[in-house]
Amino acid sequence: MKCAIYSRKSKFTGVGDSIENQIQLCKEYAMKTFNLSNEDFIVYEDEGFSGGSMDRPEFKKMLLDAKFKSFNMLICYRLDRISRNVADFSFLIEELNNYNISFISIKEHFDTSTPMGRAMMYIASVFAQLERETIGERIRDNMLQLAKDGHWLGGICPTGFKSTCIKVEDEKKKIKKIYNLESIPDEIRTIGLIFNKFLDLKSLTQLENYCMEKNIKSKNNINFSPITLRNILTNPVYAVADLNIYNYFITNNYSIYGHKNLFNGKHGIMAYNKTIQKKNISNKLRTPSEWIITIGSHKGVIPSEKWITVQNILSQNSFKSFRRRKSSQALLSGILYCKNCGARMRPKIGRTNKNGLKSFYYICENKIKSKKSHCSIKNIQGNELDKTLLENLKVSFQKNPIFIEALCKSDFTFTRTKKNSDLILLKNIIKKKEFQIQQLVQSISYSEEESIRKYIFKEIRTLEEDLNKLEGKYKIMYDKFTAQSDKFNLDDLADTIGNFHKLIDLLSNVEKISLINSLIEKIIWDGNIVEVIFMGSNIKNNSYKKDC
Template sequence: MKPKPTTPAAVVKLTRCAIYTRKSSEEGLAQEFNSLDAQREAGELFVRSQGGEGWTVLPDRYDDGGFTGGNTDRPGLQRLMKDIAAGRVGVVIVYKVDRLSRSLLDFAALMQTFEAHQVGFVSVTQQFCTTTSMGRLVLNVLLSFAQFERELVSERTRDKIAATRRKGKWTGGRPVLGYTVDPDRFKLVVDPAEADRVRAIFQLYLTEGSLLPVVEELARRGWQNKAWTSRKGLVLGGKAFTRTSLYKLLTNVVYAGKVRYKAEVHPGEHAAIVDPGVWQRVQSQLAHNGRGGGGDTAARNRFGAVLKGLLQCVPCGCAMTPTHSTRGAKRYRYYVCSAAQKKGWRTCPSKAVPAEQTERFVVDQVRAVGRDPALVAGVLAEARAQDETRAADLTREERGLTTDLTSWHKELRALSGQLRPGADNGPVIARLADLQERVGSAEARAAALRRQVVEARSRVVGEDEAAAALSAFDPVWGTLSPREQGRVLALLIERIGYDGGTGKVAITFRAAGIQTLARELADKREEKRA
């Protein structure tokens, strides 16, 4: 009798298992055997139970102690994802689902990555497998409850802060000048030296009547905002006062012995620094002067400031905004440097310029361009150079999109060949949908770029046409309203730079607007004739 042939033992495929552990707080992590160790031990026991299937534990530890599960910004998780992408992991083991993530959206993205790299996922205590539809359903239900728990904790925290503020307690935030924080009782304690400085600032404002003179005086004295050291050892604050920071100090209810929660104001546990009468007088003065806190507040553009948005202070590199003052029945308009408004007049050589004279000068320059053929030619040459530069930039962007489109179309053809009937085509279909969306957006953008290139290179304005438009500017200008005048100047002018140190004004023309101006002025003439 012939012996029966022996059946060769089945080859067991090795599956490398990564155990991920997480704990939200750092409490207890210094212990010899902490929560992370307990989670890993449970994971190792589970892997050993699957030893017959070829499962083995990777020696690398993917631990995140003291990190929230509300986001994926965790060093241990990031190392795990890199190893998954490198093909070193076959299964991810966690103690519970919420150890990996408490966000449904983040978890869905992680699962998509796992599926793309054919990585399994196991929760030890909840016993389910993501390879079945039932397992995925149970997983999503559990994760929904984890996210609900996280949102519930957030709501409780907000409610606790609200209740604490309503009791007048300090709930944290940036330290304020005049107080220190008692670390044991977590209460505001008056700093005598800083408190004297705060009282002096309130008195200064009552004396001066507006913010800017106080800012200048504080700069002269060298007084600055509150400086403090953060928990990370960074020195913050300690900057010079501006109108904005001074306004915040003068309106901070903390100095009146109160605390604010949203629109509510409640009596505080801390001592007040400023006398109630002084506090109320300062608030009344601020309300009388308006949001800017003084008579130097920039007015809105309701008095015909036609250079608004065009005039800039050259030394400070910032806008010059319209303002006005009144003496009796007469109003005087100005353009003032916004940096000088915030930091004081001594910080800027430009300070302020009379509005009417400056506007008249700019309009005269526009008229002069129309009368001088050489100036017209120079403006048009500059416009053509700008159009060519823009066309070149647009062409470079279009070429980059064309390269991307070629690569994406190639990947689309390759992925289409990977679809198999009856197979799990989820990752392939997801990538195909992503590529189709990218291709559609890129093709639309490329078409728009081609139109813009043609427009930039075909936008040629003749010198005769430009001269006619600018010569028509003179008789029509006086018939326009201030709002229309401002819009016409914005068509023609890109920037007006004023240097208070030299008294020079530099005008950069937007020559491409000349053609638009010619058409609009012609329409105006037709309306007048009708």
């Protein structure tokens, strides 16, 4: 019997239920209850990850192992080590039940192999989520209390404002500090220009290009991006708080704190609880119904009619547009840079040639946006550059052992997310077997002769046996691969580089991009020569000269 142990802690503190303590207690329980030995355990450890999400590396690996039935039971020290979310927990239990894997939480004495254990487990998980939601409600209630006076609660001030500290005396005669927003005239003029110009252009991209062309920069002296401009245009802090905007917020299901009479046109708007804030993750906007809108202590600078018109245009643009699938034709997008200004070189699709291949060029991002006022570097023919680079890499890696040795001895690292060449090759073989089976299954419907149908069934069974063996081999190799440290050894690196010439032609464009990105840190175009800088090393290659 194989037993999996899962342990998790949000952060390392050195106290409480440490990872080591959780594992030891689980082992002692399993040894005593099921008479297991040390060799019967598979341990999964996630340290520094919250239980509110299933996006944890060891947790995901455990689910994959469960699919392949690498263990018979899963033990954790406490229920909330697995998840603090009822939906996620229910999903896990269903998955384990599908694979006939028991789940045991030793702290709560729950065992899903029994009906009572399953019932109690769900009840306990409901209480775990109840605690989580209660914490969220307490935070929201606290925000509502702070929203009474419309003060600035801290953080980076919106463009156009700075925070000023005021000392006040509370009911208990204690001095406390509060912060209000105060306008910065030069930045406020820029905000007014951005709103007015957007109403003329009705496009974030055109507004970005206009700002770059006129050298209008952010308060950090960098060019405005479409995201930054959108955040400015949608921020209620600039709007005048009057009845017009009050009705807009009511119609669009915003939560408003304060009586309608307070929206008298004398102040601006403050919006609390706008974003979902998580560690190491970019903040995401909440839905409008979760925002808390109130009257600010500062003056509004954009008339409500203008602010609302801008919101309607942005909404219409979002409705009319759709996300195009990103082209995977350009292999060097994201790692090719302009030496002149440091901006990325972006692919721009051109005409289709007589062979049906779409030609494209890499063009400097700043050159496009500024209409050549900030950068005028020459474009580079994309199809030709991609092809030439791959051919040169094949030759360099295949026929230049000194080059490979130098690269291997450099400070070159791979992360676990990069598959080595054997795994990629094996995955391609598995895909081909699956395609062959699919083709044979389809051919059965076209054949009426029993002898032919029997032959096809026989071929399918043979292919399925081969496929099962290959998938088993892939699982073993994958386990071995993920069990290694984040750094591959030199043999692994040399294997990937040495097999590059065989591997690259077997891959799809998406897989080629992944492999190239794992080998090359950046490529720099100076208008005449392409300079290739390999990942984590000082090795450069200037041999790719293109006269474009």
